[in-house]
Amino acid sequence: MSWLLAALYDPMMKAAEDACLAAWRAELLAPLSGAVLEIGAGTGANLARYPKTITRLVLAEPDRAMRRRLAARAVGRAREVIGAAAENLPFADGAFDFVVSTLVLCSVRDPAAALAEMRRVLKPGGRLVFIEHVAATDNVGRLRWQKLLEPIWKPLMGNCHLTRRTAEAIRTAGFALDEVKRESLRKTIPIARPSVRGTAVR
Ligand SMILES: C[S@@+](CC[C@H](N)C(=O)[O-])C[C@H]1O[C@@H](n2cnc3c(N)ncnc32)[C@H](O)[C@@H]1O
Incomplete structure (x- = not known):
């Protein structure tokens, strides 16, 4: 199924990109510099x-079908595309100034292990930049729908969880949260709308 998800991903996200996501990506990525690692880079929406x-940009994407589209989009530019999963990053401690995760921590197999790896490869004072959809903690009705539909949604959408509390997981992993915004990811299915974005310091 992963080839189908990779093929449908950009058309599926177009309305949300136009409504808000593209602007959020642009705003969060504009201040980046130095060595940057993006995990779960997908089809290359951030490229x-x-x-x-930025002096070095590494795009990590474990899914082969997604990676093929990513590599095609990155061609001719000074970017490294690798197949690593966030839970096992093939880099030395402190190799990066920034790690970027957009709509990825909902899907990783082990968020705590992924965040520990992302923290390990950041320099002290380095930043995690994130946009993630999360549990509807301030809307009981929507949270109920998320819990109900998650078992069906997950296998269809590449292990995407609807009820993760990602800002809290980032803090638990030892980051200091900074500039965090919670907002509706407009023009997506309502169960995937609650979102959190911002930066966190190692
Ligand atoms: C919803 S897509 C987001 C793609 C892109 N980051 C974006 O902002 O459009 C989720 C991505 O996370 C990737 N992914 C899933 N499990 C992962 C893991 N353990 N480590 C890194 N990436 C993972 C998937 O292959 C997919 O490309």
Whole structure:
């Protein structure tokens, strides 16, 4: 099924990109510089938004069908595309100034292990930049629907969980949260709308 999800991903996300996601990506990625690692880079939705101040950009994507689209989009640019999963990153401690995760921590097999790895490869003072959809903690009715539909949604959508509390997981992993915004990811299915975005310091 992963080839189908990879093929449908960009058309499926278009309305949300146009409504808010593209602007959120642009705003969060504009200040980046130095060495940057993006985990779960998917089809490369962030690629066009990385500024020229970046000296090294590594795009990690474990899914082969997604990675094929990512590599095609990144072709001709000075970018490294690798197949690593976030839980096992093939880099030395402190190798990066920034790690980027957009709509990925909902899908990773083990969020705590992924966050520990992301923290390990960041320099002290380095930043995790994130946009994630999360549990509807302030809307009991929507949270109930998320819990009800998650067992069906997960296998159809590449292990995407609807009820993760990702900001809290980032803090538990030892990051200091900074500039966090919670907002509706407009023009997506209502169960995937609650979102959190911002930066967290190692
Ligand atoms: C919803 S897509 C998001 C793609 C892209 N980051 C974006 O912002 O559009 C989720 C991505 O996470 C990837 N993924 C799933 N499990 C992962 C893991 N353990 N480590 C890294 N990436 C993972 C999937 O292959 C997929 O490309």
